[in-house]
Amino acid sequence: MTDTIEKPSLNFVEQIIEDDLASNKWDGRVQTRFPPEPNGYLHIGHAKSICLNFGIAEKYGGGGNLRFDDTNPIKEEGEYVDAIEKDIRWLGFNLDDRVLFASDYFEQFYEHAIALIRAGKAYVCDLTSEQTREYRGTLTSPGKDSPHRDRSVDENLDLFQRMRKGEFPDGTRTLRAKIDMASPNFNLRDPVMYRILHADHHRTGSDWCIYPMYDWAHGLEDTIERVTHSVCTLEFENHRPLYDWFLDALDVFHPQQIEFARLNLGFTVMSKRKLLELVRDGHVEGWDDPRMPTLSAFRRRGYTAEAIRNFCDRIGVARFNSRIDLAVLENCIREDLNKRAPRVMCVLNPLRVVIENYPEGQVEELDGINNPEDASAGERKIPFSRVLYIERNDFLEDAPKKFFRLAPGREVRLRYAYFVTCTQVIKDDNGEIVELRCTYDPATRGGSAPDGRKVKGTIHWVSADHAVDAEVRLYDRLFTEENPDKTKENTSYLDCLNPESLTTLSNCKLESSWRSAADATTWSDRIVRVQFERTGYFCLDPTTSDTKPIFNRTVTLRDTWAKMQKRS
RNA sequence: UGGCCCGUGGUGCAAUCGGUAGCACGCCUGACUCUGGAUCAGGAGGUUCUAGGUUCGAGUCCUAGCGGGCCAGCCA
Numbered sequence: 091m092t093d094t095i096e097k098p099s100l101n102f103v104e105q106i107i108e109d110d111l112a113s114n115k116w117d118g119r120v121q122t123r124f125p126p127e128p129n130g131y132l133h134i135g136h137a138k139s140i141c142l143n144f145g146i147a148e149k150y151g152g153g154g155n156l157r158f159d160d161t162n163p164i165k166e167e168g169e170y171v172d173a174i175e176k177d178i179r180w181l182g183f184n185l186d187d188r189v190l191f192a193s194d195y196f197e198q199f200y201e202h203a204i205a206l207i208r209a210g211k212a213y214v215c216d217l218t219s220e221q222t223r224e225y226r227g228t229l230t231s232p233g234k235d236s237p238h239r240d241r242s243v244d245e246n247l248d249l250f251q252r253m254r255k256g257e258f259p260d261g262t263r264t265l266r267a268k269i270d271m272a273s274p275n276f277n278l279r280d281p282v283m284y285r286i287l288h289a290d291h292h293r294t295g296s297d298w299c300i301y302p303m304y305d306w307a308h309g310l311e312d313t314i315e316r317v318t319h320s321v322c323t324l325e326f327e328n329h330r331p332l333y334d335w336f337l338d339a340l341d342v343f344h345p346q347q348i349e350f351a352r353l354n355l356g357f358t359v360m361s362k363r364k365l366l367e368l369v370r371d372g373h374v375e376g377w378d379d380p381r382m383p384t385l386s387a388f389r390r391r392g393y394t395a396e397a398i399r400n401f402c403d404r405i406g407v408a409r410f411n412s413r414i415d416l417a418v419l420e421n422c423i424r425e426d427l428n429k430r431a432p433r434v435m436c437v438l439n440p441l442r443v444v445i446e447n448y449p450e451g452q453v454e455e456l457d458g459i460n461n462p463e464d465a466s467a468g469e470r471k472i473p474f475s476r477v478l479y480i481e482r483n484d485f486l487e488d489a490p491k492k493f494f495r496l497a498p499g500r501e502v503r504l505r506y507a508y509f510v511t512c513t514q515v516i517k518d519d520n521g522e523i524v525e526l527r528c529t530y531d532p533a534t535r536g537g538s539a540p541d542g543r544k545v546k547g548t549i550h551w552v553s554a555d556h557a558v559d560a561e562v563r564l565y566d567r568l569f570t571e572e573n574p575d576k577t578k579e580n581t582s583y584l585d586c587l588n589p590e591s592l593t594t595l596s597n598c599k600l601e602s603s604w605r606s607a608a609d610a611t612t613w614s615d616r617i618v619r620v621q622f623e624r625t626g627y628f629c630l631d632p633t634t635s636d637t638k639p640i641f642n643r644t645v646t647l648r649d650t651w652a653k654m655q656k657r658s
Numbered sequence: 659u660g661g662c663c664c665g666u667g668g669u670g671c672a673a674u675c676g677g678u679a680g681c682a683c684g685c686c687u688g689a690c691u692c693u694g695g696a697u698c699a700g701g702a703g704g705u706u707c708u709a710g711g712u713u714c715g716a717g718u719c720c721u722a723g724c725g726g727g728c729c730a731g732c733c734a
Contacts (some may be wrong), residue, residue, distance in 0.1 A: 099672055099681095127734055162733060178687060196690070217734050226730055230660050233730090264732055274661040275732050285732035304734050328662060328729050349663085350728095355671095362734090404682065406671040408664090412726055415669050418683050435693095494694065503692060537692045548692050624693045651694045 092371070101407035103142065103348055107150060108194070116318040120152030124178075125159040125192075125308070128170035130362040131377040132177045134398065134419075135353040141402035142350070143321055144183045155315055157190040161307050163291035173377070177385040180397045181616060192311050193293045199302050199310055200254065202340055203283060205266060207246045211339050212283060213239055214249040215266045222264070224648070226279050232272035233279045239268060253286055257297045261285050267306075271333060277332040281305055309333045312345040320345045323352040324409065352412040353405065357567035358383040359574050359583055361498045373587060374568070376420050380642050381568045381591050387419075390567060392619055392629030392644030397423040413573065419644050427619065427627040427644065430461045432467055432607040435505065435550040436622040436641075437599040438562055440479035442525045442554065445510060446477040453553075456536070458506045462608045463473060467610040470603045473506050477554040479599045481625075484549040485526060487515060492654065494547035496526070502547040505623065509534040510546055550623045557599035561640045562628065564593040580608070600639065619644070 100108065110116055122143040126136065147154030155180060160166050179185060206212040209265040215238045217225060227233030233338045241249075250265055252258065271277055283306040286298045302310075312320045320333075327349045332614045337344040350403035354360060359368075360383060368374050368382070375386050378390035388398060401422040405414050435458075461467035480496065501511040514527035533540050537548075568591050575584035608620050616632040626646040634640040 100675080101671090105675095125734090126696065155673090159734070165733075215732095217732095222732070223730070228660085228730060232660095251708080261696060266732095276661090279730085282732050301732095303732075308734085324663075325728055328732090331662090369709080404670085406682095408671070410664055410671095412670060415683065418670070424695095430718090433693075433695095459692095492694095505692060507692095547694080550693075621693085621695085624695070647693075649694075649697050652665085654694085 103407055119318055120150040121316055121504045122147050123155040123157045125157045126174050127159045130366055131173050133358045133360055133383045137398055138353040138402050141399055142407055148238055149581055155188045155190050157184055160191055160193045161302050162288040166292055168292045192307055196298055198305060208243060212265055212267050213241050213246050215264050235271050239400045246451045253300050258286055260288055275328055275331055277329050304330055305332045307541050308336045309484050313343045316343060317345040319650045322349055324349045350407050351409055351411050356413055356416040380565050391642050393423050394426050395499050397426040429463050430611055431621045431627055432610045433623050434604040434620045435552055435601040436605045437481050437552050438478045438595050439482040440599045441482045443478045443480050443528055443529050444584040445476050445530045447529045450476055454507045460610045465642045470606045472601060472603050473556045475553045475555055478551045479554055480549055480551045495549055499544050502549055503537050503545045504551045505538055505548050550599050552599040555604040557600055560597045560598040560600040562595045566591050576600050
């Protein structure tokens with residue numbers, strides 16, 4: 091038999107790596123790195139990069155470093171370092187001893203700078219930042235040489251050493267590479283390598299008052315770690331000539347920089363600046379507010395690491411800036427949770443139902459299946475009694491034909507229980523429905539009728555006397571626009587925040603046996619996840635209490651009824 | 659009106675580096691069902707941005723145009 095199973099196609103980065111492996115370019119070695127700046131929390135766009143970089147390392151038997159690119163003490167904090175590490179481990183990547191810091195290389199950067207000065211390829215410049223900008227020129231006109239460009243090596247050495255010693259105030263001098271002020275690529279117009287910053291660094295404290303710029307530091311970090319493939323996002327494309335220039339000028343091990351398109355996701359923003367703003371200005375409750383696109387937020391919302399990694403695999407890697415449909419992500423988490431999450435009944439918006447012909451004081455234990463997708467999850471007993479709660483929107487007084495739920499005179503099945511028929515609607519003085527009266531058919535115990543009659547609808551319910559009170563938080567997209575970054579003139583992404591992104595339901599009625607179902611499945615991150623039948627997937631919030639559990643909605647179930655309603 | 663990069667069904671990616679397009683999501687139909695869930699079966703949808711060129715043959719190569727992205731921090 092000819093095996094024609096297609097091998098999965100490689101993305102362009104893997105293509106490069108396999109070519110390099112074939113030509114033995116790096117002695118068969120593959121070394122990647124993920125280099126976040128600890129100035130914010132990781133978001134799902136970072137997950138794409140993490141999966142790419144660490145995924146490649148795993149796939150080709152290479153190494154993948156987590157390297158904190160901590161070269162700007164003003165924006166960086168230890169809190170972010172811890173959060174970033176936690177998120178990556180949660181995603182399931184083994185970091186071992188490969189957690190590294192650019193700040194550990196500061197001394198080496200300094201020595202390399204001295205070498206560059208000695209080679210006549212770097213100079214100390216006394217221009218202010220405004221002057222530097224003026225001298226840089228524009229898109230269409232070349233820049234002008236700095237008046238300090240031709241200082242002697244000795245003078246440069248002396249000045250640079252004194253910069254390090256702290257003899258000059260912030261902003262008074264820089265060390266710049268001597269390249270080409272007329273280059274059409276701005277990055278080559280004598281880029282700044284070091285700036286003076288008398289600021290405490292979260293790791294090196296007050297050891298330094300000069301800090302390296304990204305372009306100067308990054309290639310050095312890569313060369314020090316013997317990175318072979320330095321994968322970054324598209325906006326660094328214009329920086330690659332400079333990356334190469336520094337490494338060539340120093341004549342050191344020279345990794346290859348490869349750029350790919352960052353992830354954009356519908357109905358959210360992905361820039362760290364904007365996410366920080368959302369947190370700082372209180373538009374959300376924190377970095378892990380479940381509406382955020384951060385990994386800590388997805389975790390708190392109930393997303394699994396598996397689903398996120400699967401998502402990252404699915405979206406592909408290319409050099410084209412695109413935006414992924416939110417539905418793809420939702421599909422990934424539903425797919426995972428459908429297989430694994432135990433089912434439980436919870437009434438979100440309770441409506442009281444009295445089964446008139448059911449004996450008062452009687453309680454029955456009915457069998458419920460914990461997970462129809464996984465027999466090993468077992469069964470549980472669910473208490474049934476005369477007074478129940480059902481979902482308010484499972485009843486309609488004037489129900490259309492296509493409405494398969496409860497309505498006056500109509501019969502539905504209570505899941506795992508009995509067929510019931512609505513006989514009476516009780517309203518308060520304002521005309522609001524406060525209670526339903528029903529009758530049940532004792533012969534339909536367990537949910538099927540001996541006479542073979544069918545009912546179209548099955549609804550969930552909870553016994554009133556046994557119900558556990560719960561708070562449930564319903565999350566929706568944070569923005570009303572698919573692309574909040576590109577709104578109409580004079581508006582910002584903040585103007586399209588979705589006012590209904592969070593709905594808190596504090597009077598939910600949860601099945602008393604929910605725990606035994608939930609315990610049927612254990613998750614590697616210890617988060618408790620369940621499906622509330624017919625409404626969605628939920629997880630226990632970290633702030634939950636024993637007396638009144640708090641659940642976060644991860645994602646709704648696919649809802650064709652809602653879709654039909656939307657269409658008409 | 660400078661440079662660099664990109665352009666394949668609604669969306670995201672493939673097409674083993676020249677042999678006339680395939681997958682996923684979405685959408686539509688139907689089957690089944692004690693979740694209007696899940697599952698299964700089927701369907702619609704593409705002049706591969708445009709125009710030239712090279713070639714027996716081009717989504718793949720060349721040229722031009724059009725459209726989009728990035729770049730003038732002592733941020734990364």
